[in-house]
Amino acid sequence: MSEKDFIRIDIDKIEPVEISDWEMKNIEKRILRVSKKRANNKIKWLSAIAMTAIIVTSSTIWLPALADRLPIIQQLIQVNNSPQLQVFSDYGTIINQLDESNGSTIELAEAFFDGSIVSISYEMKLDKPINGNPLFWLEQLEVNGNTVNVQSQQIIKKDDYTLIGMFTARVSDEVIDKTISVQWSPEVLKSMDYTTLIEGDWAYQLELSPTKAHSKKLNIPFGNEQYQLVFNQLTKGKYATALYFEGNLDWNTEFLMIEIKDNVGNVYEDIGTSSFKSDSGRVNGYIELFVSDTAIQTLILTPTIRIVDEKTLAKKEDIQLPIIQIPLE
Incomplete structure (x- = not known):
C-alpha cells in the first residue's frame, strides 16, 4: 500500500479487528516506521487496519x-x-x-x-x-x-x-x-x-546543550543458523540507552523482539524495536530503554524473531534465539 493509497482510504469502511498485546505495543511504540536512508524521506505506514486500532x-x-x-x-x-x-x-x-x-x-x-x-x-x-x-x-x-x-x-x-x-x-x-x-x-x-x-x-x-553521554562500538553477534545478527553500537545518555543492531531480517515480515533484564535483577517491560532497510538489503535498527542506576553494568537479552503476515501483522511464528549479554561500560 502506498502513502497515496492510505490517504484515500475511507476509514468508516474498515472493519475493526482484534489485535494481540504484542501488536498493540508495537503500534503504540512506533506508529510510523521510517526508511532512514531514502533521500525523499517518505513514510511507510504499518497498515490501514493497524492504524485504526490505536488506542x-x-x-x-x-x-x-x-x-x-x-x-x-x-x-x-x-x-x-x-x-x-x-x-x-x-x-x-x-x-x-x-x-x-x-x-x-x-x-x-x-x-x-x-x-x-x-x-x-x-x-x-x-x-x-x-x-x-x-x-x-x-x-x-x-x-x-x-x-x-x-x-x-x-x-x-x-x-x-x-x-x-x-x-x-x-x-x-x-x-x-x-x-x-x-x-x-x-x-x-x-x-x-x-x-x-x-x-x-x-x-x-x-x-x-547536551548532558554528558557516551557512545561505543560493539561487535556482539547473536542469532542462529537462519538469522545472523550483530549488536554494533551502544549509545548511553541520561535519558535513554540505545543498542544498535543489523541482520538478515525481512523488513516486511520479520521483527526482532527482545526481553531484557540486568545484572541487579531489574526487568524491562514494553521494550520496542525500530528498524529500517539498509542499502545492502539487510535490516538495521535499534532498541531503546531507560537505565536509571549506575550499578547496572550488564544487560541480559533474550531475543525472538517474530514472523508476521505482511498485510495484517498477525503472528505466524516465533523463533527463539540464544540469550546474550551486553556490557554497558
Whole structure:
C-alpha cells in the first residue's frame, strides 16, 4: 500500500479487528516506521487496519488548581509518572518561547538534549474548543539544518481550551557533545482518524546543550543458523540507552523482539524495536530503554524473531534465539 493509497482510504469502511498485546505495543511504540536512508524521506505506514486500532489516551484530564502553576513536564508526570519524564524534569532547560497563529498560541516550555535525543514540552492555548482527541502534528523538525523524524508524541487535553504535550526525536546515532540548533514548525494537528483539528503557521528556534553521554562500538553477534545478527553500537545518555543492531531480517515480515533484564535483577517491560532497510538489503535498527542506576553494568537479552503476515501483522511464528549479554561500560 502506498502513502497515496492510505490517504484515500475511507476509514468508516474498515472493519475493526482484534489485535494481540504484542501488536498493540508495537503500534503504540512506533506508529510510523521510517526508511532512514531514502533521500525523499517518505513514510511507510504499518497498515490501514493497524492504524485504526490505536488506542488514544489523550482525553481531557482533571488537574488541581495548583498544577496550573507547575512546569508542563510536572503536569505530564502527574498523568504518566515515568522515570524518563523525571529525568526530563531534573535536567530540562526552561524555554518559554511563544508564537501565535490563527488565534492559537503555542508556548515551548522545557527542552532536554542528552547527546542523541531531544525532548520538548509545550502548552497550547486555543481560541475555541476542538472536536476529537489530538494525536499527532504534521510538522517540520530540523536539527543543525537536517530534517529529523519525531519518534513519539504525547498530547493531552488539559481543558477545553488548553493542550499540554511533549515530543521526542532521536537526532543522531552518535553522541553529539556540542550545542545544537533546533527548529520546530508545526502546521497541522490531526486526530486518530486523520481529521484536521487545528491549522497554523508556528515556528520556533532554540539552542540546546547536551548532558554528558557516551557512545561505543560493539561487535556482539547473536542469532542462529537462519538469522545472523550483530549488536554494533551502544549509545548511553541520561535519558535513554540505545543498542544498535543489523541482520538478515525481512523488513516486511520479520521483527526482532527482545526481553531484557540486568545484572541487579531489574526487568524491562514494553521494550520496542525500530528498524529500517539498509542499502545492502539487510535490516538495521535499534532498541531503546531507560537505565536509571549506575550499578547496572550488564544487560541480559533474550531475543525472538517474530514472523508476521505482511498485510495484517498477525503472528505466524516465533523463533527463539540464544540469550546474550551486553556490557554497558
